[in-house]
Amino acid sequence: xxxxxxxxxxxxxxxxxxxxxxxxxxxxxxxxxxxxxxxxxxxxxxxxxxxxxxxxxxxxxxxxxxxxxxxxxxxxxxxxxxxxxxxxxxxxxxxxxxxxxxxxxxxxxxxxxxxxxxxxxxxxxxxxxxxxxxxxxxxxxxxxxxxxxxxxxxxxxxxxxxxxxxxxxxxxxxxxxxxxxxxxxxxxxxxxxxxxxxxxxxxxxxxxxxxxxxxxxxxxxxxxxxxxxxxxxxxxxxxxxxxxxxxxxxxxxxxxxxxxxxxxxxxxxxxxxxxxxxxxxxxxxxxxx
Numbered sequence: 204x205x206x207x208x209x210x211x212x213x214x215x216x217x218x219x220x221x222x223x224x225x226x227x228x229x230x231x232x233x234x235x236x237x238x239x240x241x242x243x244x245x246x247x248x249x250x251x252x253x254x255x256x257x258x259x260x261x262x263x264x265x266x267x268x269x270x271x272x273x274x275x276x277x278x279x280x281x282x283x284x285x286x287x288x289x290x291x292x293x294x295x296x297x298x299x300x301x302x303x304x305x306x307x308x309x310x311x312x313x314x315x316x317x318x319x320x321x322x323x324x325x326x327x328x329x330x331x332x333x334x335x336x337x338x339x340x341x342x343x344x345x346x347x348x349x350x351x352x353x354x355x356x357x358x359x360x361x362x363x364x365x366x367x368x369x370x371x372x373x374x375x376x377x378x379x380x381x382x383x384x385x386x387x388x389x390x391x392x393x394x395x396x397x398x399x400x401x402x403x404x405x406x407x408x409x410x411x412x413x414x415x416x417x418x419x420x421x422x423x424x425x426x427x428x429x430x431x432x433x434x435x436x437x438x439x440x441x442x443x444x445x446x447x448x449x450x451x452x453x454x455x456x457x458x459x460x461x462x463x464x465x466x467x468x469x470x471x472x473x474x475x476x477x478x479x480x481x482x483x484x485x486x487x488x489x490x491x492x
Contacts, residue, residue, distance in 0.1 A: 209472065209486045211453070215246045216492050218450070218485050224415045224423045225250060226408065226447070227284070228432035229261040229274065231455035232490055236375035239279040243490035247283040256418055257284040258411045260430075262401035262437060264314050264337035264367035264383060265291040285418050288411040290401025291317050294335060294367040297400060298323050305330055309353065310337030310367070310383065317367060328356050336383045336390075337367040347385040354390050363396040369404070369437055372456055379456060402432075403441030431490060433457065439481040448484040451476075464488070 212218075225247065230236060233243050247257045263270045267287035275281070294317055298306065302322040307330075308315060314337035318325060328334065334357060339345045357364065366387035372379045384399075391397045401407050416422055428447045432438020433455025442449035454464040457475065462468035465488060476482065 209476065209483070211467065211472075211486050211488060213487070214492065215450075215485075215487065215490055216249075218429075219250055219253070219255070219492075221427065222250075222429040222448075223255055223427040224412075224419075224429070225255065225257045226260045226411050226428065226430045226442075227257055227490075228402075228430075228434070228438050228452075229259050229263065229270065229287075230370075230373050231433035232431055232452050233259065233279055233283070234274060234277045236373065237277070239274070239277045240489065242492070244280055244283040246490050246492040248280065249492050251282065251285065256415050256423075258415055259284045259287045260289075260402065260407060260411045261287065262290045262368045262370045262382070262384075264294065264310065264400075265289060265317055266295060266319075267292055269316060286414050288407060288414055290368055290407055291337075293400040293407050293410060294337075294365055295321060297365050297398065298335065301333060304332040307331035307334045307362070308337065309334055309340075309350075309386065311340055311342070314338060314367070328353065328360070328362070331360075331362060334362050334364045335367055336364055336386050338383045339381055339386065342380040342382075345381070347381055347389050350386050350389065354386075354393060354395065357390065358393060358395055361396075363398060364390055366397055366399045367401070369399045369401045370434065371436065402434075402437040403444060405445060408441065408445045408447075429484070435475055435479045435481060439476075439483055440479060443481050449481070450485040450487060450490070451483040452487055452490055454488045 305326040307328040368383040370382040371384040430442035433452040453467040
């Protein structure tokens with residue numbers, strides 16, 4: 204018997220009063236890598252205006268202040284969120300734990316800021332004690348298979364890898380591009396040791412809740428915390444493992460397999476959620492108030 208398709212809601216305002224804190228994904232919900240998603244930004248701003256706290260929680264492999272500068276260029280209004288917690292922040296904490304150890308960086312030049320101010324000597328893989336992977340060197344042309352030679356070298360040296368962005372793919376405009384998670388998963392499948400810094404793993408949620416506690420001046424009942432995201436693998440599974448409700452935005456990275464951005468197929472939606480073992484509180488095509 205096929206699972207029942209969940210109802211698709213059109214208004215976030217129907218469930219917003221049930222929550223005090225939102226842990227909202229960024230890429231795929233708040234913007235698509237090219238431009239801000241105005242209805243989502245408006246919904247988050249309205250939630251804050253009613254006394255709620257919005258923490259943007261992202262697998263971007265850069266510190267939160269870098270993420271803020273980036274989304275400002277996409278015209279994401281500052282009024283739509285209170286703070287940003289990134290997997291880059293978590294990665295920096297992991298690098299600090301290894302202060303002084305030589306590290307190899309796998310990823311684009313734009314991500315090297317992740318090491319700014321840290322006692323980290325960046326060296327080639329052949330001289331490294333561990334690896335930080337923030338993405339592909341050129342995600343416009345390369346695929347994870349292009350890294351099999353590098354993976355073989357890392358396996359031969361038994362190097363642990365810190366994955367600074369557990370996402371496998373992300374939207375860039377109307378296209379999907381590979382992220383660090385695709386390389387990390389390939390490394391792990393071949394026997395490599397991987398430490399994932401972001402969603403769906405617990406440390407980034409703990410850091411986000413600590414940030415919410417600091418901003419609100421008190422703890423928040425976990426039943427009044429909602430995670431919002433467009434990835435079943437990271438956003439929904441992470442929220443489920445952390446014990447909080449989730450809202451699934453279907454017009455993100457799963458849009459094609461769900462049959463389209465505007466008309467997700469109910470059976471496909473039910474199947475993808477059942478296969479992942481997740482049951483979001485709410486499903487929306489896009490986040491709208």
